[in-house]
Amino acid sequence: MLEIKKLSYSVKENNDILKDINLKFEDEKIYVITGPNGSGKSTLVKIIMGILKQTSGEIFFDNEDLTALTIDERARKGISYAFQQPVTFKGIKVRELLDLASGEKNKLNNHCDFLSTVGLCAKDYLDRPIDDKLSGGELKRIELAMAIARNAKLNIFDEPEAGIDLWSFDNLIKIFSSLKNATNIIVSHQKKILEIADEIILLKNGEILAQGKLNDIAPMLENDKCGRLRGENE
Ligand SMILES: Nc1ncnc2c1ncn2[C@@H]1O[C@H](COP(=O)(O)OP(=O)(O)O)[C@@H](O)[C@H]1O
Numbered sequence: 001m002l003e004i005k006k007l008s009y010s011v012k013e014n015n016d017i018l019k020d021i022n023l024k025f026e027d028e029k030i031y032v033i034t035g036p037n038g039s040g041k042s043t044l045v046k047i048i049m050g051i052l053k054q055t056s057g058e059i060f061f062d063n064e065d066l067t068a069l070t071i072d073e074r075a076r077k078g079i080s081y082a083f084q085q086p087v088t089f090k091g092i093k094v095r096e097l098l099d100l101a102s103g104e105k106n107k108l109n110n111h112c113d114f115l116s117t118v119g120l121c122a123k124d125y126l127d128r129p130i131d132d133k134l135s136g137g138e139l140k141r142i143e144l145a146m147a148i149a150r151n152a153k154l155n156i157f158d159e160p161e162a163g164i165d166l167w168s169f170d171n172l173i174k175i176f177s178s179l180k181n182a183t184n185i186i187v188s189h190q191k192k193i194l195e196i197a198d199e200i201i202l203l204k205n206g207e208i209l210a211q212g213k214l215n216d217i218a219p220m221l222e223n224d225k226c227g228r229l230r231g232e233n234e
Pocket residue numbers: 011013014017035036037038039040041042043044
C-alpha cells in the first residue's frame with residue numbers, strides 16, 4: 001500500500017503547487033487522478049517516483065518511508081513510472097529495452113507477449129532501434145510494453161492516452177486490466193479510463209477537491225460548464 005501524508009510542494013515562484021495532500025492507495029486497485037491543467041497531477045506522481053522532492057510531508061510504500069530514497073531505489077522497491085512525454089533512449093533496440101525493464105534476457109515468446117499486448121508485432125519491432133523514425137504513438141506503446149515487462153507492484157502512468165491517436169482506447173484499457181496484480185495510478189482525463197477506476201481523485205489548484213467512484217465524481221465534472229475539469233480546453 002502507498003500512503004501519502006500531509007504532502008505539500010512549493011517552489012520560490014509558486015508556493016502552493018500541492019497543499020496538504022493525504023491519500024491511500026490500496027494494493028491491486030486502479031486509481032485515476034484527474035483535474036484541470038496545472039492542478040498538480042504530474043507534480044504529485046513525480047514526487048511519488050522521486051523525480052521531485054516534496055517540500056513537506058511523507059510517503060510510505062509498504063510501510064517504508066520513501067523520502068530518502070532515490071528514483072532507482074524506488075524502482076527497485078517496485079515502483080514504475082511512465083512519462084507524459086515518452087523518454088527516448090536513442091539507439092538502443094526495442095528488444096534490449098524490454099530486457100532492461102524486466103531485468104532478464106527474455107525469450108521470443110515473452111517479447112511477443114509484451115509487444116502484442118500494446119498492438120505491436122515483435123517481428124517488426126524487436127530489432128528496431130529507438131530513433132526518430134518511430135512515431136510518438138509507437139514510442140508510447142513501447143513505453144507501455146516496458147511497463148508490462150517490468151511487472152512492478154505499483155505502476156504510475158501520466159496521461160498514457162497522449163499520442164495514442166491511431167490506436168483504440170479499448171486496447172489501452174486492456175493493458176490496465178492485464179496489470180491487475182499491481183496497483184495502477186493513472187493520470188487521465190479520458191472518460192473510458194475514468195470508467196475503469198476503482199477510485200477517482202479530483203485535484204484542483206493543488207488540493208483534493210473530491211475522491212470516490214465515478215458516480216460520485218461525475219456530477220462535479222458535468223457541473224463544470226467550461227469543461228476545464230474534463231481537460232477539454234487542453
Ligand atoms: N518548477 C516550477 N516553478 C513554478 N511553477 C511550477 C513548477 N513546476 C510546476 N509548476 C506549476 O505547478 C502547477 C502544477 O503543474 P503540474 O503538476 O504539471 O500540473 P498538471 O499535471 O495537473 O497539469 C502548474 O501551475 C505549474 O505551472
